[in-house]
Amino acid sequence: MIxxxxxxxxxxxxxxxxxxxxxxxxxxxxxxxxxxxxxxxAAEALNELGSCLxxxxxxxxxxxxxxxxxxxxxxxxxxYEPRELLKADRVRIEDRFFRLSETARAKWTAILGEYxxxxxxxxxxxxxxxxxxxxxxxxxxxxxxxTSARRKAxxxxxxxxxxxxxxxxxxxxxxxxxxxxxxxxxxxxxxDAMVRALSASTETSWSSxxxxxxxxxxxxxxxxxxxxxxxxxxxxxxxxxxxxxxxLIRVGFGAVYAFVAVVGVLTEFLPLKLPSGGEQAFMFLTxxxxxxxxxxxxxxxxxxxxxxxxKESTPKxxxx
Numbered sequence: 507m508i509x510x511x512x513x514x515x516x517x518x519x520x521x522x523x524x525x526x527x528x529x530x531x532x533x534x535x536x537x538x539x540x541x542x543x544x545x546x547x548a549a550e551a552l553n554e555l556g557s558c559l560x561x562x563x564x565x566x567x568x569x570x571x572x573x574x575x576x577x578x579x580x581x582x583x584x585x586y587e588p589r590e591l592l593k594a595d596r597v598r599i600e601d602r603f604f605r606l607s608e609t610a611r612a613k614w615t616a617i618l619g620e621y622x623x624x625x626x627x628x629x630x631x632x633x634x635x636x637x638x639x640x641x642x643x644x645x646x647x648x649x650x651x652x653t654s655a656r657r658k659a660x661x662x663x664x665x666x667x668x669x670x671x672x673x674x675x676x677x678x679x680x681x682x683x684x685x686x687x688x689x690x691x692x693x694x695x696x697x698d699a700m701v702r703a704l705s706a707s708t709e710t711s712w713s714s715x716x717x718x719x720x721x722x723x724x725x726x727x728x729x730x731x732x733x734x735x736x737x738x739x740x741x742x743x744x745x746x747x748x749x750x751x752x753x754l755i756r757v758g759f760g761a762v763y764a765f766v767a768v769v770g771v772l773t774e775f776l777p778l779k780l781p782s783g784g785e786q787a788f789m790f791l792t793x794x795x796x797x798x799x800x801x802x803x804x805x806x807x808x809x810x811x812x813x814x815x816x817k818e819s820t821p822k823x824x825x826x
Contacts, residue, residue, distance in 0.1 A: 519572065526579050527559055533586040548586050555579045573643075581639035584632050592635060599638055605645040614638060656741045663741075663749060667732050674728065678721040682792065685718045686785060715788055719768050719795040720761040726799030727760020728753070760799030767798035 530552060537548035555578075561567055562575040584595055596618065603611050618638075621631045731753050735741070741749065768791050770776040778794070780787050 519576075522576060523559060523562055526576060526583070529583050529587050529591060530555055530559065530579065532588055532591065533583050536588045537586045551582065552586060555582055577639065577643040581636045581643075584636040584639065589628065592632065595635055595639070599635065599642055602642045602646065605642060605649050607645075610641075610645075652742070655743055659741045659743050659746055659749075662743075662746055663732075663735060663753075666750060667728065667753065671725070671728055671732075674721060674725050678718065678725055681718045681721060685715050685788060715791070716765075718788075719764050719791060722792050722795035723760040723762075723764020723767075723799030724757050725760075726764070726796040727757045730760075730800045731756045763798040764795035767794050 534549070534552050537545060537552065539545075540548060558575045558579050562572045562579075567575075580595075584592065587595075600615075600618075603614070606614065617634065621634070735749055735753065767776070771778050771780060771791060771794055781790050
């Protein structure tokens, strides 16, 4: 049977254990000045915290258990250490407030603001710092767990998207090359009719400009959609299938946008001048298809502005 070796304690964790151990020693001195029976109860509690620190130093203790033990000692010491050390505890806790939600952070800041130097109930203040230490540690654990889940989801979606992008790219360049060859072998008159009809006068359908335009729109959409998915707050393993389905649907929309944009240029509905010559016209339309697929929002804005410009440039009929 193979046993897993626990990772060694890193230097930062060792220094943190030393710091907590120093606070434990000062807490013993401070609690030793109390009257019985509070002094006896404090001595018993501090001895238990000392045992926790010893377990945290042990080489067989897992990293997760070490962090849990240090957090426990850190929080419980707020009840026994000298008041001067509470300032350092508060600074350390507030430095990790970014892990809390905005609502919790605002409320805790307001609560702690009521306890300033030499004011407020000291027992309440110690209990608050103790509770807040646990809450910040829990928020940090949730943050790390969520980050790990998003990392795994990102790796999976990136790998899947990269594979789909390579397949689409390969198909696009194959169709693009076949279309350029077919267009170059055609006459100028036949070429113009072929581009406007979005079909090639060749035996193979792989040289169809229409297929090339659709693939170009899908490639453009995949680039844009993948970048937007990286910013999704719901990027977690349980949402992978939904996100992949979202990518597929929006990539399909990219093909539709590309088709609409190309037809708009060919029918002169969009005021874009088509270059003369078959190959130049085909490459120009391919660029239009990629641009249309890049962003549905950008596509709608560009189409809207071009339509307004065309409407403004149309001469109004004279009523007279």
